[in-house]
Amino acid sequence: MSVKVRFFARFRELLGTDIVTEPKAGTSLAALVSGIAQKNKEGYDAIFDEQGSFREFVILMRNGKRVETADAGKTIVADGDEIAVFPPVAGG
Amino acid sequence: MLSERELERYKRQILLFGEEGQERLKASHIFIAGAGGLGSPIAIYLAVAGVGAITIVDMDVVDQSNLNRQILHSDRDIGKKKTVSALEKLREYNADITINAIDTTITEENIRELVGRADGIVDAMDNYPIRYLLNRVALEKKVPFFHGAIRGFYGQATTILPGKTPCLECIFPKAPPKEVFPVVGATPGVIGTVQATEVIKYLTGQGSLLDSRLFIWDGLTSTSEEIAVCRNPSCPACGDQADADKTTGKKK
Numbered sequence: 583m584s585v586k587v588r589f590f591a592r593f594r595e596l597l598g599t600d601i602v603t604e605p606k607a608g609t610s611l612a613a614l615v616s617g618i619a620q621k622n623k624e625g626y627d628a629i630f631d632e633q634g635s636f637r638e639f640v641i642l643m644r645n646g647k648r649v650e651t652a653d654a655g656k657t658i659v660a661d662g663d664e665i666a667v668f669p670p671v672a673g674g
Numbered sequence: 675m676l677s678e679r680e681l682e683r684y685k686r687q688i689l690l691f692g693e694e695g696q697e698r699l700k701a702s703h704i705f706i707a708g709a710g711g712l713g714s715p716i717a718i719y720l721a722v723a724g725v726g727a728i729t730i731v732d733m734d735v736v737d738q739s740n741l742n743r744q745i746l747h748s749d750r751d752i753g754k755k756k757t758v759s760a761l762e763k764l765r766e767y768n769a770d771i772t773i774n775a776i777d778t779t780i781t782e783e784n785i786r787e788l789v790g791r792a793d794g795i796v797d798a799m800d801n802y803p804i805r806y807l808l809n810r811v812a813l814e815k816k817v818p819f820f821h822g823a824i825r826g827f828y829g830q831a832t833t834i835l836p837g838k839t840p841c842l843e844c845i846f847p848k849a850p851p852k853e854v855f856p857v858v859g860a861t862p863g864v865i866g867t868v869q870a871t872e873v874i875k876y877l878t879g880q881g882s883l884l885d886s887r888l889f890i891w892d893g894l895t896s897t898s899e900e901i902a903v904c905r906n907p908s909c910p911a912c913g914d915q916a917d918a919d920k921t922t923g924k925k926k
Contacts, residue, residue, distance in 0.1 A: 590828070590890060590892070591825065591826075591828040591890075591892070592825070592826075592828075594892070595894075638848040639846070639848040639849060639850040639851075641845075641846070643901060646901065646902050647902075647904070648903070648904060666901065668890070669850050670802075670823065670830070670845075670846040670849070670850050671823045671824055671825035671828055671829065671830055671850070671855075672800065672801060672802060672823055672825065672849065672850050672852075672853075672855065673711065673800050673823060673824045673825045673855035673857055673862075674708055674710055674711055674712045674713070674797075674798050674799050674800035674801075674822070674823060674824065674862070
């Protein structure tokens with residue numbers, strides 16, 4: 583099974599992008615993103631809080647459709663999925 | 675009616691949308707919230723395009739550290755109110771249009787009156803609390819809200835059409851943390867001109883808008899993408915319950 587994870591903006595600077603992974607069957611969206619983010623502490627901390635939950639402003643998309651971060655733990659990724667993870671930018 | 679001078683001035687864009695399109699721009703009033711990094715290119719391009727009335731609001735004073743990106747202002751403006759500087763520049767760009775430059779802080783109390791009967795609201799803010807307020811006022815007044823935001827080399831933009839597209843709170847229910855954001859001036863240049871293009875298209879009825887689409891610009895790799903965005907039925911600003919709350923007068 584192959585899943586592509588795309589980070590945007592600040593997350594991209596810290597973690598890279600277009601990361602192709604081969605997760606085990608039954609892997610949740612939250613576990614997948616968390617696993618990749620752990621390679622860089624700053625990147626992980628930008629996306630997850632101290633409890634390991636997604637920070638409230640993080641936007642998650644699966645194949646172009648929004649997944650609420652609260653549901654990411656029970657959303658199981660499938661072969662060919664493309665996951666997008668991004669922060670809204672705020673400057674003007 | 676367009677004058678001879680206007681016909682000449684706008685000749686090259688009348689080729690695109692005709693005298694009728696130009697008349698529509700002339701008859702329009704656009705509200706720009708902010709005269710900073712995004713507000714500068716937005717206001718300049720809408721002024722030179724001949725948008726008949728522009729209201730631009732800012733509460734700040736020009737600071738030296740603004741000049742890397744806020745191209746309405748220059749060295750000689752340091753210490754001036756941004757609205758004074760903006761008014762001077764925009765008049766120089768186009769003396770045939772009406773510019774209202776208002777020096778005030780946008781609040782829940784004054785925003786409806788500030789926007790008045792404008793045909794659209796352009797987001798040139800640097801924070802989400804005021805963006806959410808602008809979004810709600812656009813929903814109330816049923817006028818489009820042209821969102822843009824930037825950080826560093828990155829930017830995003832979308833056009834919100836009340837009742838048709840997701841609103842800002844559907845797309846970004848939670849604001850990112852406040853920070854002194856890094857930025858190179860070309861980034862608000864890219865996003866601000868995307869927003870100005872959206873306004874011109876909306877007013878002249880050209881092309882297809884960034885509706886239900888979030889445009890994302892990555893200047894570091896010079897790539898752009900778009901993400902389809904959907905309405906949130908339980909959105910506190912535009913969801914089904916928001917309407918019910920409004921009709922029963924329940925305070926949200």
